[in-house]
Amino acid sequence: MHDYLEFEKPIREIEEKIEKLATAPAGKSQDEIRKLRIKLAQVEHTLYSKLTPWQRTQLARHPQRPSTLDYIGYLFRDFLELHGDRSFGDDRAIVGGFATYNDRSIMVIGHQKGKTLKERMQRNFGMPNPEGYRKALRLMKMAEKFGRPIVTFIDTPGAYPGIGAEERGQAEAIARNLYVMSRLAVPIISIVIGEGGSGGALALGVSDRVLMLEHGVYSVISPEGCAAILWDDPAKVPDAASALKMTASDLVDLHIVDEVIPEPLGGAHRDLNAMTERVAKSLSNQLAQLNDLSLPQLLAQRDQKYRSIGAVNGLAATLQ
Amino acid sequence: MAWFKKQKTTEPEPPKRSKISEGMWLKCNHCREIVYRKEVERNNKVCPKCDYHFPISVLERIALLVDLGTFKEWDVELSPQDPLNFQDTKSYKERVKTHQEKTGRKDAMVIGEGMMNGRRAVLCVFDFSFMGGSMGSVVGEKICRAIDRALETRLPVILVTTSGGARMQEGILSLMQMAKTSAAVAKLGEAKLPFICLLADPTFGGVTASVAMLGDVILAEPKALIGFAGPRVIEQTIKQQLPDQFQRAEFLLEHGMIDMIVERRQLKETLSTLVAHF
Numbered sequence: 001m002h003d004y005l006e007f008e009k010p011i012r013e014i015e016e017k018i019e020k021l022a023t024a025p026a027g028k029s030q031d032e033i034r035k036l037r038i039k040l041a042q043v044e045h046t047l048y049s050k051l052t053p054w055q056r057t058q059l060a061r062h063p064q065r066p067s068t069l070d071y072i073g074y075l076f077r078d079f080l081e082l083h084g085d086r087s088f089g090d091d092r093a094i095v096g097g098f099a100t101y102n103d104r105s106i107m108v109i110g111h112q113k114g115k116t117l118k119e120r121m122q123r124n125f126g127m128p129n130p131e132g133y134r135k136a137l138r139l140m141k142m143a144e145k146f147g148r149p150i151v152t153f154i155d156t157p158g159a160y161p162g163i164g165a166e167e168r169g170q171a172e173a174i175a176r177n178l179y180v181m182s183r184l185a186v187p188i189i190s191i192v193i194g195e196g197g198s199g200g201a202l203a204l205g206v207s208d209r210v211l212m213l214e215h216g217v218y219s220v221i222s223p224e225g226c227a228a229i230l231w232d233d234p235a236k237v238p239d240a241a242s243a244l245k246m247t248a249s250d251l252v253d254l255h256i257v258d259e260v261i262p263e264p265l266g267g268a269h270r271d272l273n274a275m276t277e278r279v280a281k282s283l284s285n286q287l288a289q290l291n292d293l294s295l296p297q298l299l300a301q302r303d304q305k306y307r308s309i310g311a312v313n314g315l316a317a318t319l320q
Numbered sequence: 321m322a323w324f325k326k327q328k329t330t331e332p333e334p335p336k337r338s339k340i341s342e343g344m345w346l347k348c349n350h351c352r353e354i355v356y357r358k359e360v361e362r363n364n365k366v367c368p369k370c371d372y373h374f375p376i377s378v379l380e381r382i383a384l385l386v387d388l389g390t391f392k393e394w395d396v397e398l399s400p401q402d403p404l405n406f407q408d409t410k411s412y413k414e415r416v417k418t419h420q421e422k423t424g425r426k427d428a429m430v431i432g433e434g435m436m437n438g439r440r441a442v443l444c445v446f447d448f449s450f451m452g453g454s455m456g457s458v459v460g461e462k463i464c465r466a467i468d469r470a471l472e473t474r475l476p477v478i479l480v481t482t483s484g485g486a487r488m489q490e491g492i493l494s495l496m497q498m499a500k501t502s503a504a505v506a507k508l509g510e511a512k513l514p515f516i517c518l519l520a521d522p523t524f525g526g527v528t529a530s531v532a533m534l535g536d537v538i539l540a541e542p543k544a545l546i547g548f549a550g551p552r553v554i555e556q557t558i559k560q561q562l563p564d565q566f567q568r569a570e571f572l573l574e575h576g577m578i579d580m581i582v583e584r585r586q587l588k589e590t591l592s593t594l595v596a597h598f
Contacts, residue, residue, distance in 0.1 A: 159529075159548065159549075160557075161548070161549030161553045161554045161557050162549075162554060162557065162558055163554065163558065163560075163562065163563070163566070165548070165549075166547050166548060166549070166554070166566070166567060167571075167575050168575070169533070169575070169576075169577050170529070170548040170549070171528035171529040171532070171533050171547065171548040172533040172577060174498075174529040174530075174548070175498075175502060175528075175529050175530050175531070175532070175533040175534050176533075176534075178498055178499050178502035178503070178530055179502045179503075179505060179506045179509075179534055180506070181499075182499065182502060182503035182506050183503070183506045183507075183510065198486075198495060198526070199486075199495070199498060199525075199526055199529045199530075199548075202495055202496075202498060202499060203529075205499075206499045206502075206503070218492060219491065219492060219495070220486050220487075220488060220490075220491055220492060220494050220495040220526070221486075221488050225553075226408075226488055229488070230408035230409065230488065231408055231409060236408075239408075240408075243404065243406055243407060243408065244404070244488075244491045244492075245404045245491050245492065246491065246492065251492060254403065254491075254492060254493060256492050256493075256496060302503075303503065303507075306496070306499050306500045306503045307464060307500060307503070307504075309457075309460075309493060309496040309497070309499075309500055310456075310457030310458075310460055310461050310493055310496075310497065310500065311400070311401035311402075311403035311457045311490065311493055312398050312399070312400070312401065312457050312458050312461050313398070313399045313400070313401055314395075314397040314398045314399055314426075315398070315461075
């Protein structure tokens with residue numbers, strides 16, 4: 001059984017009817033069930049092919065959405081989790097370590113939200129503190145030192161806004177990751193698997209290729225934050241979600257995301273096997289492409305990619 | 321029949337207390353003392369009673385830092401597009417137009433080159449009066465161009481920040497300016513050219529979490545508010561009152577996040593002495 005979102009109510013109703021009929025004594029109900037299944041397929045198809053950005057955001061935050069550790073478990077062998085920033089502590093909102101992928105050693109790092117309430121609290125709902133970003137930085141520098149490609153999974157509401165986080169330099173920790181990742185001498189691939197919440201997401205996301213799951217979202221601010229600031233009205237959250245252009249297809253149009261990985265009908269949590277197979281295919285493909293590049297080519301392409309992001313008028317007129 | 325209906329007042333509202341600041345006198349934002357405006361202005365816009373540093377405009381900032389008549393501004397014409405076709409209670413296009421008319425500038429960043437006590441330096445200054453100094457594509461591009469020229473001419477770069485953070489109206493492109501500008505600062509670092517940041521009141525969000533905190537040396541103005549998350553967001557998240565002086569420059573100094581707090585009247589001297597060490 002899975003949790004249903006508010007907008008999935010029509011699906012829930014049909015599935016519950018089917019379940020009831022299935023447990024009832026056999027007889028005419030078989031025919032009824034068949035009809036309901038056809039109806040279910042139709043309803044699902046229409047609903048999921050026309051998701052609004054706000055509905056997608058809810059799917060991206062779905063409590064059963066596969067997490068970084070789910071993907072690590074399915075995609076890689078021999079994951080060895082490494083802990084701590086060697087300076088303050090170990091932030092469980094970010095996990096990372098060595099793993100084997102296609103018989104190759106890689107470094108994998110990602111946000112981890114947690115599934116049960118207890119785990120969510122231990123992982124601070126996937127909102128890292130500075131020591132989380134510094135642990136990630138330590139692991140990335142180690143990957144560079146030993147020539148290992150880096151794969152990052154992005155899934156966070158954002159960096160944690162707390163007193164301790166400010167005292168220990170949340171802003172500096174994020175900034176340092178952007179600075180170092182921009183010149184890191186190994187291939188970096190980021191996959192937005194759920195929620196890409198602002199600077200807290202970007203701090204693991206400066207990379208050669210950015211992949212994104214079909215129902216993922218990635219934005220400069222949450223729709224809730226945006227609605228509060230610009231509209232001063234919580235009812236405008238769905239409008240903010242649309243205005244921010246934060247869905248995977250929007251981000252392809254804006255040339256921020258390189259590839260969208262399609263999800264099973266209803267979202268990644270409906271069929272984790274199918275989802276990971278697709279992720280594996282894209283990841284292998286992208287890693288192979290980056291492997292063909294020399295180090296200077298890799299760094300020049302990354303440099304050029306970030307240097308050219310932006311929508312500015314008057315560029316041509318002022319070029320020297 | 322509403323018995324307690326509020327009577328609409330027809331007489332004009334009594335003048336608000338802040339009206340004082342319109343004339344010869346000024347009320348200090350910090351110590352709340354009434355001070356003589358001219359005296360504040362002569363004192364580099366610093367309160368003579370409590371040393372509070374009033375916000376100053378971009379032009380005042382540049383005049384404070386560079387030798388008279390030596391500043392050459394670059395890329396004045398770069399102006400924002402509206403990549404998301406963004407619309408909240410007002411359209412982004414309208415907001416930009418209003419701010420362009422108000423400030424006479426195309427966006428929230430001024431870059432150029434000037435002399436500091438006879439020493440050449442590249443300067444990037446945020447303009448808080450343009451949409452809260454928010455960083456969108458133009459701000460990011462101009463910082464990168466300033467750094468490109470510093471790389472060509474091998475000059476130090478000085479960045480002065482006053483900003484609410486990334487500009488929401490350009491969505492993900494604003495977020496990516498954090499990566500774009502940080503990457504440019506990394507190249508400056510590889511070329512072993514100094515990058516010095518001066519954080520003025522206020523500096524927040526995506527600007528702090530990128531260029532502002534990447535200085536080889538980071539200075540701040542006294543009592544400037546500097547942070548990642550805004551105080552209101554933190555208060556709502558942790559549901560506690562924030563400690564006194566939280567996110568002030570003095571708080572950052574105490575926690576090892578900045579190198580020094582510099583009074584405005586010593587700023588130019590400090591910066592030019594500092595640059596000589598690189």
